[in-house]
Amino acid sequence: QVQRETPAAAPTSATTEVLGVALSNPGRVLWPDDGITKRDLAEYYEKIAGWILPQVAERPLSLVRCPDGVGKPCFFQRHMKHDLPEGIHAIDLDGDGEPAYVYVRDAAGLVGLAQIGVLELHAWGATVADPDGPDRLVLDLDPAEDVPWDMVKGAARAMHERLAQLDLDSFLKTTGGKGLHVVVPLTAGRQSWAEVKAFARGIAREFSLADPEHFVDVAAKLKRRGKIYIDYLRNDRKATSVAAYSPRARPGAPVSVPLRWSELAGLEAPQTYDLTSTVARLAKLRSDPWRELARVRQVLTPARLRAVGVK
Ligand code: ATP
Ligand code: MN
Ligand code: MN
Numbered sequence: 001q002v003q004r005e006t007p008a009a010a011p012t013s014a015t016t017e018v019l020g021v022a023l024s025n026p027g028r029v030l031w032p033d034d035g036i037t038k039r040d041l042a043e044y045y046e047k048i049a050g051w052i053l054p055q056v057a058e059r060p061l062s063l064v065r066c067p068d069g070v071g072k073p074c075f076f077q078r079h080m081k082h083d084l085p086e087g088i089h090a091i092d093l094d095g096d097g098e099p100a101y102v103y104v105r106d107a108a109g110l111v112g113l114a115q116i117g118v119l120e121l122h123a124w125g126a127t128v129a130d131p132d133g134p135d136r137l138v139l140d141l142d143p144a145e146d147v148p149w150d151m152v153k154g155a156a157r158a159m160h161e162r163l164a165q166l167d168l169d170s171f172l173k174t175t176g177g178k179g180l181h182v183v184v185p186l187t188a189g190r191q192s193w194a195e196v197k198a199f200a201r202g203i204a205r206e207f208s209l210a211d212p213e214h215f216v217d218v219a220a221k222l223k224r225r226g227k228i229y230i231d232y233l234r235n236d237r238k239a240t241s242v243a244a245y246s247p248r249a250r251p252g253a254p255v256s257v258p259l260r261w262s263e264l265a266g267l268e269a270p271q272t273y274d275l276t277s278t279v280a281r282l283a284k285l286r287s288d289p290w291r292e293l294a295r296v297r298q299v300l301t302p303a304r305l306r307a308v309g310v311k
Helices: 037-056 108-117 148-165 193-210 275-284 302-309
Strands: 016-018 021-023 027-030 061-063 075-077 089-093 102-104 118-125 138-144 169-176 180-185 228-231
Touching: 016 037, 021 037, 021 075, 021 108, 027 037, 037 108, 037 118, 037 275, 061 102, 102 138, 102 169, 118 148, 138 148, 138 193, 148 180, 148 193, 148 228, 193 228
Parallel strands: none
Antiparallel strands: 016 021, 061 075, 061 118, 089 102, 138 180, 138 228, 169 180
16 A cells, blocks of 8 residues: 655734734744734734733843743853844943844834744843933832732832932832832932932831831842842943833743832732733723833932932
């Protein structure tokens, strides 16, 4: 009996285009538990571009790439020197003549990131126009495994109140992980990275001194049991934190979502929003919960630095 030769396998999926950017293997599953494909991710960016771009455009980005999706090897990429995909730009921030720090300017750039298997966007607290002039400070509340969610919410509220005492407006977002981020916009060009980091460290120290039962300001895992680590180290040149509206490379496709402070009380879990419910939330919102963030003008003055113990 002559064996029939099996026909060559058909290509698993054709190329498609989103916002003019070619997507290869658009059907590739990136979040297997959730059935979310590369095309779904690109379409997420297409739908929410107007929300995410003000948070990530023109900022150096570190990227979490998972070419074969969640559950397969991922890597955290700070530099990309060669073969930049469509819509992705690079800038030299090390002064070595090599443009290695990537950023995007528009929605096509976001689709370009989806194309190369980027599942998370982590942004600098400064823009490519002024990498040494931070315009954003992030207080990253990192609860140990055993910390109840209500305690994390209380910590964010306390942080908001302390910043308000210093006459600083702050903004809340979920991380898509286990904690919360409190974001303080700053007028660019008015404080250095050293000042931003010292201020963040000062606040973290204040909290851990005032309430050592609940807060720590040292990263050592052993000291963190039952406590919230106030991770102030997101605040430095080249440091990043997950960007608002970035998905996370975890089962469930959670998203880091900006909230109004008034929404904190009703927030039932840290991973309340995913790729689908974030789009639904934005479609229903009457106004941007972070509307004021872009308008706030505030500076880490010497008086504010002194107030948190920075000499
Ligand atoms: P959670 O709420 O679970 O804490 P998170 O995004 O704040 O979520 P963290 O673990 O607190 O998570 O923060 C990790 C930070 O470290 C990210 O902001 C990222 O920019 C940075 N980072 C540095 N190196 C890496 C790496 N190799 N992999 C992932 N993140 C890294
Ligand atoms: Mn965190
Ligand atoms: Mn952290």
